[in-house]
Amino acid sequence: MSYDSSTTIDQETQTAIDIDRSKGDFKFPERHKYDAGRGLTERTVDYISDVKQDPEWVREFRQKALKVFLEKPMPTNWATKDLENIDFDNIRYYLSDGEKPKRSWDEVPEEVLKTFDRLGIPEQERAFLAGVEAQYDSEAAYSNMKEELTQQGVIFVNSTEGLKEYEEVFRPWFGKVIPTGDNKFSALNSAVFSGGSFIYIPKGVKLKQPLQAYFRINSESFGQFERTLIIADEGAEVMYMEGCTAPKFETSTLHSAVVELVALKGAKIQYVTVQNWSSNVYNLVTKRGLAMEDAEVRWIDCNIGSRLTMKYPGVIMKGERARGEVISIALANSGQHQDTGAKMIHAANHTTSNVVSKSISVGEGRSTYRGQVHIPKHLKGCKNNTECDALLINTKSRTDTYPAITVKGNQHATQHEASVSQVSEEMLFYMQQRGIDEGHAMSLAVNGFINDLVREFPMEYSVELKRLIDLEMEGSVG
Amino acid sequence: MSLVITDLHAQLEDGTEILKGVTLEIPAGEVHAIMGPNGSGKSTLSKVISGHEGYEVTAGSVTLDGEDILEMSIDERSRAGVFLAFQYPAEVPGVSNANFIRAALQARLPKGQELDAVAYYKSLYEKMDLLEMDRKFTARAVNEGFSGGEKKRNEILQMLMLEPKYCILDETDSGLDIDALKIVAKGVNAMRSTDRGMLLITHYQRLLDYIKPDVVHVMSAGRIVKTGGPELALELEEKGYDFLKELTVA
16 A cells, blocks of 8 residues: 555546546557458458458358347347447447467567556566467457466467367357347347457366456457357366456447356356456446356456446356356446346256345446346256445445346245445544545545455456555545 | 644534534643533534534634644544544444554555554554454454444554544543443553643543543533533532533523
8 A cells, every 4th residue: 555645636637537547548559451441231241251261150150140230229228328329330340460469479569569568468477377368459469378288288369269270169169158149249249259268178177377368459439349268178177367458539439248158067267357448438248157067157357447338247057056156346437337247047956156246336427236146946956145235435326226036936045135335424534534535535445345355356456456446536536 | 732722613514503612722741631411512522623524613723733723634634643532433344453554554654655564563463462452353344343342442542553642532431341441541541641632521530530631621512611620520420510500600
């Protein structure tokens, strides 16, 4: 902890809503050899297929998905009307320099290297990661993992390489956990996807260190549509972490990913996200895991950035005794709407799911929790625990909770708790009376609120998380 | 060197005047007690000195070693040397006592200077031992699920750690059994020093058996109505607050 005890926050900082975007708020000139242009038609999709030299089955997959996307209405019957402000005709759907991802940072183009260097990625890789993929606009610029993992048969490549080089592993699961038509944005991703990771962990291989992906948007009016598929074979264990930033542009940017996880018998997958997009990014992401017998899928999800995030990580517990978990932190400052939640689909006996969601709404920020827990009648011995707590900071903040727990049959145990609290004036007075200024008092209160969840993040990330929250809170008072 | 309160008037947001001209000087090195019935304005005085935003000061002044503190924010007053041991300390869920006190100490350091963690814990443990507090206490969230006695001890611990120039203890004795009261008094007495002033706000004489005041003030209806030596507290105890009515009328 370090701060100026006699802090007076300057005017600029006070008025800035997203002050901490400073770390990610820089860009380099565009240098794209391949640009699909603005708007989305069959020709756009063809262009992407041509550039990426897609096999025929992928080409068909994309074109079918485009039709589904165009047919599906916007989900504004239940979601925010802000979705209507996305101008699909003005977005650029594919931008790349046509280079393959490099195995060494030395070979990465200078500006791209500078970008990731400033974000601390190579340093983190050396310190504690088993492998890194760094995506710049549509394609990965760098992708590498430790030699010993290659020898153990671990595959960690981008999705393009995955579907071509490892079709026999990739294709059976691709689009199976999240079908194209799951929702409008999963269809959009299926039509224009590029980048993202393909990971396969062989039977019994347990990764001691995490794999990490970093997603960077550098170009304006751009849509990033990465596609990730992680398969943990029987008894395998992996932790995957993703981070993301973008500079703050004048126009809004779209990020719409699809992430599918497959945990085979006895496997464990933990997927950690720290989302810190700039505050004009629409972040509309579909994430779902499939857990077979005795397998476990955990989503540890933190949303601090973006203009609008809609994300409800899910687990389908398909095998007996499978476990699913969503740990979620959302911070909505003024101008932001964090619409997050969880989907737990119990599809076998004795499956267990746990959802813990904490949201913080500051200023005019808005947080929404949407949960779905489904336990059908014919099953027995299923358990669900759902907790969602909201913290409101100042009276303009808004929070909504829409839990939907469908439990049929009487051989299950579910519990649901929800709370809404505020940082009270008396709590602030108490902390300030000890000499702590208002901004730091707010940070302490907020960090206290999410403290038990932050512990679930890997140490390196929890430190970063705390720093981001401190900066957000300091900017929100005064 | 003293905390000087001169003709202090303060009111609630709805305009109800609570302090109606309080004048009081607490020199460094002295322990003063304010006694008085419920509703006389004792707790309000402590909050107004600390800068609570629920009160508006309409007249008068408060100076700390000659410096006007009424223009300072709550945290600035604290760093200038005012400490308030709360009658009802707030809970801060999820923030450990160790981190909380550390943040308060860190706030007193110049920018860029980090608190020495080893020295900090050494000092913290010493003071906890004095107050007979379990080491597990450091990891517990501030005041969350604390008994009344634990909360009061925690206030004294913070006071010992922050080493303020002027300590105001608001009804620190309320809700304490005799053993806890003795421990709290031990902590307060350990703080007595020639360069520190203390103001004990209390309803009962009991606390003053353990912390001997130099001066006793009686407060009633928003004013100090009588000032005397320690014997005044005994007189009050004997006669009850009813005898104040005579004073107020007079």
